[in-house]
Amino acid sequence: MVAVPNLVSDAGRCETCPIRDRAICSYSSPDDLVELDRTKYYRDFEPGEEIVGEGEPSKSLGSVVSGVVALHKSLEDGRRQVVGLLFPSDFIGRPFRPRAPYEAVAVTPVRMCLFHRSAFETLISERTALQRRLLEMTLDELDAAREWLVLLGRKTARERLASFLLILARREAKLRDIALTSGIDVAIPLTREAIAEFLGLTIETVSRQFTSLRRDGVIDLPDKRSFRIADLATLQELAGEEDFLIDPC
């Protein structure tokens, strides 16, 4: 631990950024990029560390560079629901509104590319490419949230887990630039508890559904933090939607 443990002094320039072509900056001109480069800063977070507090005024906002972030909302009595799962290139924060209506927590080690709120609000007002990209990303996230409403409102526990596993598998396939087929091995970056909070279930039910899908030959479970698709068709049928998208990269 050093004095300012999480501030990354120089982690690279925008041109070589791994999320350059998918994040909020992807429509930005070289000229814009110089400005972004000057204004941005990186910060790292430990698993479990809070990135934005629920209802707190957040001073900064920005993109996930690496790792996984969960957005939580809670009821007073402690019931919790994950309302969003963010992967690299996803954007966190609400320009033009100081306080976030949810809590953002690092699920894995996370690196964020951040802007101070006021600086970002200036940037986005002046650089229309940024605004346009943020609008598109927000519309995609809204579509994804609405898909999730169907899952929470109407799907069974088994269907929910199948949907979740397919999201992870699609991400993995896209990342490794391979087709989504039976046999693919996929990492599960969440604990059973986080999965339960995401799916609107309890941890016990999630565990039982894992076991049940394995017993029925839909998936293999080499260990607790990964799975292998044994029967893609069945998994897709269970998930109930061909072109499901939660993570609109």
Add this chain to the structure above:
Amino acid sequence: MVAVPNLVSDAGRCETCPIRDRAICSYSSPDDLVELDRTKYYRDFEPGEEIVGEGEPSKSLGSVVSGVVALHKSLEDGRRQVVGLLFPSDFIGRPFRPRAPYEAVAVTPVRMCLFHRSAFETLISERTALQRRLLEMTLDELDAAREWLVLLGRKTARERLASFLLILARREAKLRDIALTSGIDVAIPLTREAIAEFLGLTIETVSRQFTSLRRDGVIDLPDKRSFRIADLATLQELAGEEDFLIDPC
């Protein structure tokens, strides 16, 4: 019934529009407004009439001027979930993406202020006030959708109905420009079935919860299409969130 029954030839100009100061045009300059006025057209829809089909390429998009619109998504076996309830000034449609991932249906008689897709995409690219406003409205809708995720993921049937009734009551209070207090009378513009599809419940459960809230002195039910708040504090406590917003007008 005339030849073109739903097209409203001249229903007014933008300056006198009832949603002028809340809709997507609310940041638009007088100059912008002239352009909008020239491009827009009105169309009326009957209750039950489809405004946009699920997965269909939609040729137009625009704002709800009056009435209530529900956004539906369905699973193959017919399970349905309402993923959004839109009131006057809310915007329907997805610029830069031709097909809607949901079905929009008029719940009451509805008047829409519409633009042809290509005309709107040109407009929004040229007029940054429009784009900025659409971004804000989309961010608000995303927040509202995430509130709804908590409702569907974690709330009981009773809490769900209480949350729904409070949304209606807040709208009514704002519309009539009065404080939200016990005693307020509120119209219910939805059938029990539509409410059930919104709350992720069955029609029987919704009906039972209405009866139960009435029996417990939380609400009165003068008739099936309205209610009166008898005990606001209890209703709010049940809903579980002080500053709940689903309709971000």
Add this chain to the structure above:
DNA sequence: GACCGCCGTTGATCCAGATCAAGGCGCTCA
């Protein structure tokens, strides 16, 4: 190398809400 704490699994039981079933009420239309 024994203890502890965390995470996940499994079993037993319970219960909120779904499902199945039967009317009731207020319309429209013949």
Add this chain to the structure above:
DNA sequence: TGAGCGCCTTGATCTGGATCAACGGCGGTC
């Protein structure tokens, strides 16, 4: 005026997932 129908309510029963409880494995630590 009464048949038919849409909408809603109420009752009886069933069940998927929650809850309560026990335990197993595994990594860290003294």
